[in-house]
Amino acid sequence: MARTLSFHSLITALALAAATVSAQAADLTVAYQTGIDPSKVPQASGAYEKAIGEKIDWRRFNSGSEVVTALASGNVQIGNLGSSPLAAAASRKLPIVAFIVSAQINSSEQLVVRNGSGISKPEDLVGKTIATPFVSTSHYSLLGALKHWGLDTSKVKVVNLQPLEIAAAWKRGDIDGAFVWSPALGEIRKTGTVLTDAAQVGQWGAPTFEVWVARKDYAEKHPDVIAKFARVTLDAYADYAAHRNEWTADSAPVKDIARLTGSNAADVPELLAGSAFPQAQVQTSPALLQGGTAKAIADTAAFLKEQGKVESVLPDYSDFVSAKYVQ
Incomplete structure (x- = not known):
């Protein structure tokens, strides 16, 4: 099973790919992940194809770093990824542009420790093995938590595992905890503590x-x-906002999301509630695509540099964000 690239390996791959790719495939290929969000509903129904008027090759990826590599190679034209891999890619000047903030992550990504691991407080993480997909938002959150708690990352064994690998390693007892998203999150919470x-x-x-x-x-x-593509996505967000109480475990939208992501339908409503999905008027505000998102990318890149995960940061990240497609 393929593992997520390290930050340094990813950066090297991006530099090489960005320098050599010049052509695009004729068909539209879109990379998606297993995160829980309302856009999975029009993906399942074919609404994107109907709106765009062409066939879409949807490809499922395990992490944002894999999506970035596919974008760099030219094999994917549109992709979904998190702020941490975005900051790493933009810092290497990969020619991509963010056109929608698809989710503001809250409780949909969690640090869960295994029951019986002896971890009940942050200090107990010292000497323990914690898994997360490297170059992901969960990895970034884990680093942020360790910094906040004053824990030296060299004293916590942080290992690079994909979500499916995390679920398997958890069952074997190979890891003491994990910072991850669904569907792995739903599985490990059954025998763990957040x-x-x-x-x-x-x-x-x-x-x-x-x-x-x-x-x-x-x-x-x-x-x-x-x-x-942006319009279909934002329409899905608006529909969820208007009918979220109807998106129960046995509803059609939730079943579509569960099928596409491999999640348990019973977990989907809670996981949806664990993120905020900005609607059109918020997307084009100074808080997001009109300035806030570029600043957030810069802040993320600065933190990654502080952690030794990227070599340098750019003076300005506004070229990697655009509000015009939503407008």
Whole structure:
């Protein structure tokens, strides 16, 4: 099973790929992940294809670093990834642009410690093995939590595992805890205790979010496609906001989300509630695409540099964000 690239390996791959890729595939290929969000509903129904007017090759990826690598190679034109891999990619000047903040992560990503691991408070993490997918928002949150608690990362064994690997390692007893998202999160919580979550870590100064991004060359050639993709996504967010109480475990939207992500339908309503999905008027506000998102990327990159995870940061990240497709 493939593992997530390390930060340094990812950066090297991005630099090489960004320098060599010049052509795009004729068909639209979209990379998605297993995060729980309302856009999975139009993905399942074919609404994106209907709006855009062409076939979409949907490809499922395990983590944001894998999505970034696919974007860099030119095999994917649109992809969903988190703020941490976005900051790492932008810092290496990968030609991508974020056109929607797809989720503001709160309790949908959590640090769970295994029952019987002897961990009941942050100090107990010393000497323990904690898994997370590297270059992910969960990894970023874990680093932020350790910093807040004053724990030296060299004293906690942080290992790089994909979500499915985390679930397997948890069952074998190979790890003491994990910071991860669904569906692995739903599985490990059955026999674990939540120590903190992304919402709390965000309040401590390390917020995380997810975005839809496009390769810049594709977006410049097909702005109508990106705009239509954005509209379908935001319509799904509006529908969820208006009918969230109806999105129960046995409802059609929740079943669609569970099928696409591999999650338990019973867990989906709570996981949906664990993130905020900004609607159109918020997307185009100074808080997000009109300035706030670029600043958040810069702050994330600065933290990653402080942690030794990226080599340098850019003076300005506004070129990697655009509100025009939503407008």
